[in-house]
Amino acid sequence: MIFIADRTVGKLVKWLRILGYDTVYWRSDDLRGLLRRARDEDRTLITKDTKLYKDKGSVKALLIREDNPFLQLQEVVRLFRIPVNKAMLFSRCLACNAPLEAIDPEEAKEEVPDYIYHTHQEFSRCPSCRKIYWAGTHYGHMTTVVERLQKETA
């Protein structure tokens, strides 16, 4: 399942990407363009904008009611019954949505701080913005969130 979301749910976009879901973040005011892209690519629209939701036509959509990003994420996971698992964490660039590619630690060496290089074994790179990812400090927090999601949406 792939998504498209507007600016009303920016934090949720980040979380869907953390979970590994292909999510386009539509920042422009051109909402017709958004709906066109959703239709063309068969993406499910996620928004808090009731007007946009009403104008969705044939586009599949979810109108988010919660304000808190965790509760929003729960709404999406519950409604679409999308799988949540730790193996999918960090499979996608949080900035540009591109799927990450695993790279050799040697390749990361020049670009990450020394202590990161020495304390991590797995690195991946975004083919689009070239950003390097590793299972760093946020990882523990994110794993906790995933565990909570699994428990509360079971």
Ligand SMILES: [Zn+2]
């Ligand atoms: Zn990127």
